Amino acid sequence: MQLILEIAFTHIAGRGRQTLVAIIGVAVGVGFSIAMAALMEGGQDDFVEQLVNTMPHVEVTDEERSARRQPAEAIFAVTEISGLRPREDRRGIINPTAALAWLGGWVPGRFAPSLNAQGVVRFSGREVGAAIVGIDPQSERGVSPIVGEFVAGDFAALTAGGNNIVIGDTMAERLGAELGDTVTAVSSQGLTRNFRIVGLFHTGTTARDEGEAYVLLKNAQILAERPNAVNKIRIKLDDPNQAPAVARRVEAELGYKAEAWQEANEALLEALVVRNVIMYTVVAAIMLVAGFGIFNIISTITHEKARDIAIMKSLGFAEGDMRRLFLLEGVVIGLGGSAFGWALGFGLVYALSLVRFELAATGQEMTRLPIAWSLLHYLIASGFALASAAVAGYLPARRAARQNPVDIIRGAT
Amino acid sequence: MSALIEAENLTRVLHETVPVTLVMDVSLTIGENEFIAVTGPSGSGKSSLLYLLGLLDRPTSGTLRVGGRDAEPMGEGERAGMRLSMLGFVFQFHFLLPEFSARENVEIPMRKLGRLSRPKMRARAAEILESLGLEGHIDKRPDQLSGGQRQRVAVARALANDPPLILADEPTGSLDTKSSEQVFRILEAVVRERGKTVVAVTHDLDLAARMDRRIHLVDGKIEADESLASAEKH
Numbered sequence: 001m002q003l004i005l006e007i008a009f010t011h012i013a014g015r016g017r018q019t020l021v022a023i024i025g026v027a028v029g030v031g032f033s034i035a036m037a038a039l040m041e042g043g044q045d046d047f048v049e050q051l052v053n054t055m056p057h058v059e060v061t062d063e064e065r066s067a068r069r070q071p072a073e074a075i076f077a078v079t080e081i082s083g084l085r086p087r088e089d090r091r092g093i094i095n096p097t098a099a100l101a102w103l104g105g106w107v108p109g110r111f112a113p114s115l116n117a118q119g120v121v122r123f124s125g126r127e128v129g130a131a132i133v134g135i136d137p138q139s140e141r142g143v144s145p146i147v148g149e150f151v152a153g154d155f156a157a158l159t160a161g162g163n164n165i166v167i168g169d170t171m172a173e174r175l176g177a178e179l180g181d182t183v184t185a186v187s188s189q190g191l192t193r194n195f196r197i198v199g200l201f202h203t204g205t206t207a208r209d210e211g212e213a214y215v216l217l218k219n220a221q222i223l224a225e226r227p228n229a230v231n232k233i234r235i236k237l238d239d240p241n242q243a244p245a246v247a248r249r250v251e252a253e254l255g256y257k258a259e260a261w262q263e264a265n266e267a268l269l270e271a272l273v274v275r276n277v278i279m280y281t282v283v284a285a286i287m288l289v290a291g292f293g294i295f296n297i298i299s300t301i302t303h304e305k306a307r308d309i310a311i312m313k314s315l316g317f318a319e320g321d322m323r324r325l326f327l328l329e330g331v332v333i334g335l336g337g338s339a340f341g342w343a344l345g346f347g348l349v350y351a352l353s354l355v356r357f358e359l360a361a362t363g364q365e366m367t368r369l370p371i372a373w374s375l376l377h378y379l380i381a382s383g384f385a386l387a388s389a390a391v392a393g394y395l396p397a398r399r400a401a402r403q404n405p406v407d408i409i410r411g412a413t
Numbered sequence: 414m415s416a417l418i419e420a421e422n423l424t425r426v427l428h429e430t431v432p433v434t435l436v437m438d439v440s441l442t443i444g445e446n447e448f449i450a451v452t453g454p455s456g457s458g459k460s461s462l463l464y465l466l467g468l469l470d471r472p473t474s475g476t477l478r479v480g481g482r483d484a485e486p487m488g489e490g491e492r493a494g495m496r497l498s499m500l501g502f503v504f505q506f507h508f509l510l511p512e513f514s515a516r517e518n519v520e521i522p523m524r525k526l527g528r529l530s531r532p533k534m535r536a537r538a539a540e541i542l543e544s545l546g547l548e549g550h551i552d553k554r555p556d557q558l559s560g561g562q563r564q565r566v567a568v569a570r571a572l573a574n575d576p577p578l579i580l581a582d583e584p585t586g587s588l589d590t591k592s593s594e595q596v597f598r599i600l601e602a603v604v605r606e607r608g609k610t611v612v613a614v615t616h617d618l619d620l621a622a623r624m625d626r627r628i629h630l631v632d633g634k635i636e637a638d639e640s641l642a643s644a645e646k647h
Contacts, residue, residue, distance in 0.1 A: 003521070003524045003525060007510075007521070010512045010513060010517075011512055013512075014511070014512030014513075015512070307508070308510055311508045311509075311510065312510075312521075313469075313493070313496075314467070314469055314496065314502045314504075314508075315496065315497065315502070315521065315522050315525065315570070316493050316494065316495075316496040316497025316498070316500075316522060316525055316526070316574075317493060317497075317525060318489060318490045318493040318494075319489055319490075319493075320490070321525075404469070404470060405469050406461075406464045406469050406470050409469075409504060409508070409582075410460070
């Protein structure tokens with residue numbers, strides 16, 4: 001075996017240029033597979049992250065899944081009630097303090113109550129329809145998508161209390177208002193109240209930047225004429241994948257509709273599955289092409305060695321020796337190529353991670369390519385390359401070893 | 414004198430679209446310390462017979478005994494083992510492994526056999542090469558040697574494991590007259606001085622006339638198997 005190993009290394013070292021070409025071929029295949037996998041998976045992760053980060057993982061609202069049953073329906077088997085008009089419902093989560101305390105006992109994550117009310121924000125004669133969200137700044141920090149996205153002012157300014165409001169920069173633009181201006185909020189109940197703008201945020205989600213205004217919970221309750229009411233609890237979990245389970249438990253206990261992000265974005269997740277399929281297809285195709293390249297180079301080298309195989313057989317080497325020899329050569333080239341391929345792949349991924357570009361649509365967002373760094377990419381790419389190299393060394397060697405050496409010797413003379 | 418090779422009714426047919434008979438009903442015995450020329454026109458089956466005797470090819474029918482052992486039931490590995498220890502080949506082209514030096518080319522069969530220690534192998538390889546007039550070229554690679562030198566390395570390689578039988582297929586066929594004479598002298602010395610048997614296929618009748626025994630083939634059959642006068646010289 002040591003002799004076979006030595007012959008393999010001499011073969012490889014003795015053909016400098018050919019070996020170099022083969023190793024570069026493997027390296028390019030491995031490197032580009034790694035880079036493409038990193039890019040594809042990075043894009044995927046980025047997409048999910050954008051989706052998951054901008055929304056609460058579980059949203060408990062004061063709605064119920066089905067209409068409330070009439071007591072008569074529960075008692076009598078056959079009941080028909082017609083012309084019924086439901087009692088005017090004071091919407092809101094009943095006893096929010098108890099509900100929040102109960103959530104605090106077990107939910108693995110953070111949550112915040114809020115009161116969402118429809119209204120209009122008015123400034124110097126201009127009006128913009130807005131969702132006025134009453135929040136508790138302390139707990140809001142844990143769940144809010146806007147906290148880190150301020151372009152002017154600060155989220156902390158809300159905490160100070162008083163009649164302060166933060167709005168999106170697009171809304172401010174449409175109103176013609178700036179930081180420090182006083183705007184008027186009008187609720188659907190017809191109440192008005194003046195607020196000073198203490199912060200402008202830009203999340204990149206147009207609906208949010210243009211249509212949401214955040215005030216203190218108390219102020220929203222006054223505007224909506226619903227003292228102490230809360231109509232939404234947003235939960236951010238440590239692990240977003242637990243959302244459906246948490247939602248089910250909350251819904252069972254509180255009786256209100258609790259929607260996990262997966263449920264709210266079913267269509268998007270379906271699109272994600274399609275994206276996944278596309279991603280794996282593309283990565284597999286790249287690997288396959290790289291694999292064929294590797295196979296091609298190594299099997300060419302092995303074919304060129306058919307004469308040596310015949311000679312060595314005439315010297316007294318057995319077929320098995322020849323198969324082992326060329327399998328070994330394929331594996332050594334595969335290993336060498338993989339090592340360079342890792343370096344190349346790492347370099348490519350690093351270079352890609354440095355690329356920044358402006359999003360033309362808004363002209364102000366700098367984005368970098370989303371990159372997933374994963375050892376798995378390296379292992380899969382080199383595993384694939386090694387397998388192709390081994391097969392590429394083995395198959396032609398097996399054929400040449402089986403062939404009668406006489407045919408090859410005759411062919412050469 | 415015991416027989417190295419005993420062949421009875423050896424026939425080799427190539428099964429192409431039209432079956433081609435390469436060797437037809439050949440029976441012969443080859444003993445120790447013989448110097449045999451196999452002659453005949455092109456396509457008369459000289460090389461095919463040599464490959465059959467050398468266990469590189471299998472006969473279609475007939476029996477073959479090499480070193481007293483029946484070759485028929487031998488497996489691939491066993492035949493390889495016989496080639497390694499019993500036989501040495503020299504072809505028309507040197508067929509050296511191009512990445513290895515002359516000495517390494519001679520060492521490879523020894524290392525495959527593994528009977529000697531590494532230092533002894535090195536010493537033996539150098540000794541054989543020097544005895545064939547290659548001192549000073551031992552560590553050169555084949556592409557740094559002349560045609561005659563390469564062929565002498567090939568002979569040295571055939572002698573590496575000290576086999577009793579050397580099979581040569583047109584050993585001087587691609588050499589100029591001077592190198593050809595040199596290689597012939599070496600083969601002759603292998604018989605006279607080392608006591609081996611050399612079977613050489615050749616179409617050079619002058620060279621054949623200087624050997625001890627001539628087997629003449631026509632259309633795959635032995636037409637003449639005669640001892641030559643030169644044999645009496647020794």
